Amino acid sequence: MATEPPFFEKYNAIFQSFADEKEKSTMVDVFEEIELPLIDLGQLNLGPFERQKCIETMARAATEWGFFQIVNHGIPEELLDRLNQEQVKVFQQPFDKKSEDKFLNLSAQSYRWGNPLATSLRNLSWSEALHVSLKDISKRDEYNNLRSTIEEYAEEANVLAQRLAEHLAQNLGIRASYFRENCSPNSSSLRMNRYPPCPYSSIMFGIVPHTDSDFLTIVSQDQVGGLQLKRNGRWVSVKPNPKALVVNIGDFYQALSNGKYKSLTHRVIANGESERYSAAYFYCPTYETVIESCSKPSLYRKFSFKEYREQIQKDVKATGDKVGLSRFLLGIN
Ligand SMILES: O=C(O)CCC(=O)C(=O)O
Numbered sequence: 001m002a003t004e005p006p007f008f009e010k011y012n013a014i015f016q017s018f019a020d021e022k023e024k025s026t027m028v029d030v031f032e033e034i035e036l037p038l039i040d041l042g043q044l045n046l047g048p049f050e051r052q053k054c055i056e057t058m059a060r061a062a063t064e065w066g067f068f069q070i071v072n073h074g075i076p077e078e079l080l081d082r083l084n085q086e087q088v089k090v091f092q093q094p095f096d097k098k099s100e101d102k103f104l105n106l107s108a109q110s111y112r113w114g115n116p117l118a119t120s121l122r123n124l125s126w127s128e129a130l131h132v133s134l135k136d137i138s139k140r141d142e143y144n145n146l147r148s149t150i151e152e153y154a155e156e157a158n159v160l161a162q163r164l165a166e167h168l169a170q171n172l173g174i175r176a177s178y179f180r181e182n183c184s185p186n187s188s189s190l191r192m193n194r195y196p197p198c199p200y201s202s203i204m205f206g207i208v209p210h211t212d213s214d215f216l217t218i219v220s221q222d223q224v225g226g227l228q229l230k231r232n233g234r235w236v237s238v239k240p241n242p243k244a245l246v247v248n249i250g251d252f253y254q255a256l257s258n259g260k261y262k263s264l265t266h267r268v269i270a271n272g273e274s275e276r277y278s279a280a281y282f283y284c285p286t287y288e289t290v291i292e293s294c295s296k297p298s299l300y301r302k303f304s305f306k307e308y309r310e311q312i313q314k315d316v317k318a319t320g321d322k323v324g325l326s327r328f329l330l331g332i333n
């Protein structure tokens with residue numbers, strides 16, 4: 001039984017029109033490979049001086065990069081390996097099974113691939129993903145290993161995300177309990193990505209450019225590489241570090257910090273030879289949470305997570321793009 005999503009069948013018209021074009025411009029160039037600022041969270045436990053320095057370095061990375069990588073983060077390597085093994089297994093299931101509405105007893109459309117609204121190869125993601133809303137996960141069924149691994153990982157990731165969010169809030173005057181009050185382990189989600197080798201790797205993305213709709217994201221990835229971010233107007237490749245987790249600021253922290261921390265546009269390039277796996281933990285508030293800038297004058301009007309999501313759904317339908325935070329800029333709309 002076929003395990004790969006039927007990219008060519010479903011998006012036949014798009015591939016066909018590409019094949020018919022005379023000019024086949026190559027989109028992916030050679031990119032500078034950079035190492036993200038590395039934060040050793042072990043420094044937090046050494047003493048007040050080291051602790052303060054570590055928090056300041058993190059805040060600087062969130063301000064200047066919007067991305068950083070962390071070591072000594074407290075998530076056991078064994079758990080990360082197990083998550084990866086379960087992830088490999090889940091994507092090895094037949095495509096027909098993965099695309100069933102009740103696959104793994106998760107909410108409908110937890111399994112995603114391609115992009116139903118794609119109009120060209122440029123906005124069609126060559127990847128499949130299991131997007132697990134963590135409120136779905138505590139049921140027991142035949143997939144106990146996967147579920148318990150996700151549950152275990154999500155618990156650890158939630159603690160880590162809350163710690164990071166709190167440290168980053170320290171210099172912004174946001175009360176320490178803000179994240180505890182507005183985020184619960186069930187309000188976040190875990191997206192497991194698989195990027196199959198792509199025969200059109202020079203002209204397609206693994207994931208098209210986007211920002212994340214959350215406070216922050218914790219990404220674990222394998223050695224293959226392909227994550228790129230847009231920094232000062234230029235795309236750069238992130239050098240994978242097998243010992244580190246990648247952290248990136250999402251739209252909500254950008255709004256909360258009144259633009260100080262940056263939710264950078266990022267993407268994953270497709271790879272012609274190797275498959276790649278990553279798992280992204282999106283640290284999100286409950287739907288009712290209202291996100292308001294921590295300082296005045298505010299760049300953004302306040303909005304609830306629910307409102308943000310609904311606006312994205314509307315914009316994606318109308319324009320094919322999520323638009324995102326710029327919708328909420330004051331003085332624009
Ligand atoms: O695969 C990666 O490295 C990043 C994935 C990502 O950006 C996402 O799932 O939002």
Ligand SMILES: [Fe+2]
Pocket residue numbers: 210211212266280
């Ligand atoms: Fe992302």
